[in-house]
Amino acid sequence: MKETEEYQPLLAGITDREGTELCAQLRQELVDDVSKTGGHLASNLGAVELTVAIHRVFDTRQDRLVFDVGHQCYCHKILTGRREAMATLRQYGGIAGFPKPVESVHDAFIAGHASNSVAVALGMVRARQALGEHYKVMALIGDGALTGGLAYEGLSNAGACGQQLLVILNDNGMSITPNVGAVADHLAKQRLKPQYLTFKRYYRRVMNSNQVGRKVYRFTHKVKQALKQSLLPCSMFENMGFNYVGPVNGHDLAGLTRAMRYARELNEPVLLHVKTVKGKGYAPAEENPDAFHGVSPFDPATGKAKKKSGENFSAAFGRTLTRLAQQDRRVCAITAAMMSGTGLEQFQAACPERFFDVGIAEGCAVSMAAGMAKQGAIPVFAVYSSFLQRAYDMLIHDVAIDKLHVVLGVDRAGLVGEDGETHHGVFDVAFLDSVPGMTVLAPSSYAELEGMLEQAVLHVNGPVAIRYPRGGEGAYRGDAGPGHAAVLRRGDDITLVSYGILINDVLEAAELLAGEGIQAEVVKLNVITPLDPELVLESVKKTKVLLTAEDSAAHGSVGERLAAAVAEAGLTAKVLCRTSGDKFVTHGALSCLKQELGLDSAGIFRAALEEVRKDG
Incomplete structure (x- = not known):
């Protein structure tokens, strides 16, 4: 932004009274919209006045507003030209549930994971300084995100920068300093x-x-x-170099606006401490903010979900781990601020002295698990696949080099649906395979998850991961046993290979192929690292055609490794690898994403049919 350019915040002209009325209207719209689409509700309800105040004082077309996590950005989206598009929130082809620069110039930076906002904002300050520009920079971070170490690395460097930078701390629960x-x-x-x-x-x-x-x-x-x-309560921030302002009532729009106007005039790092109530203005969300953090469609009159949630892999994992812990006092559970999401409520209730929540600090969780394993405990870290990405260094340095027995429950593995690019668990197959000594198990049913978790906790040496999807099991309810792989269906025309929940689509595709007179042999992998290709190679010698299906990134996929094994064995065979591809996958219902990628049963069937008929 040049000094001569027009500077006009979107809500610069509204009065305090008009702003208060707007906040009430936004809250009603949030409840109505999210009740239809699902999404993050409580965090957005708590940030209504905060968002309106920002848009009264700053021009986000030019000023840079960096959200941390970004699940509190819905009001921002409504105010920046996407009100009508809220009906498509998190839907395939619609707007994302997180900030996304390709959607709007008002979205300064992609978001989805926590604790990076201050570091990103500092980078923008450095660019502004280097290029001689004059826009303002803000980082909006919650107290939960402050449990992540990256937040403090950012604060430490930002406080020393001596440049205009506003960090807005949205404190809706945790007391930083009383x-x-x-x-x-x-x-x-x-x-x-x-x-x-x-x-x-x-x-x-x-x-x-x-x-x-x-x-x-x-x-x-x-x-x-x-x-x-x-x-x-400001000494920590001021010791870092910030001018501390607050605490401010986050639901007093006039006071918030005053504080932001004051902070805007200061040519130095400022930390504005704002106290808010998560779920503000909607009684069910205020009474139970955790339950309304992320919701499926619900009845706005009662707050009750329209569709009851049934059993899922996370619950099966938590239930089994609790049983194992009651049998063996060495078993401990670790979470990174995701106790409910990873199904560990039962464990926490049954074995509170062996349950550890480290906050949003996955690296800390893995290093702590390494220390526990070194001293004889059996630590089990339940973590979303996309969040485990942050702890790759610790897996190598702290766990793998010393061959420590740390168990990873890799939740939300594969495509996760509406949360999109930042949350799809499509990279763990490749990066876990690169860790020496790692074992990776891939259950396809609750029965297999229970057996594999017991195997991982009590019988596998060294680091071991069990990867399982979001949601429930499919038609396949079997248990293929302890081997590396199993043949679920015999056939002579083509070999279909998969693992995890996608085995359901492969089995359905095999049924469709049978209707065309093509007999597919279906091989299900139980262990994907280290990969034992023997059963697959035996099948390919017979069929001469191999098709692999997996909702993981193309590079480093199991399909690539099997293709290499076929070549090394000197087999003359056609190999097709169907994966989530080499690009980031958008948000949308899982059925839509699988159809787009050709990973549903119809897509696998068409690809197999075309290849068999081509060769035939």
């Missing part, structure tokens, strides 16, 4: 009054006009800092 009674509350309120802010700007300008004034200002500033550090 306020010290009524005196602290009173001083915080006094510091945010318009009269105080006006006087502070005037005093700074006058005292900096001559040498004597500057000496007096430095002395009074030191006295003020000492008083603040003894009475206000």
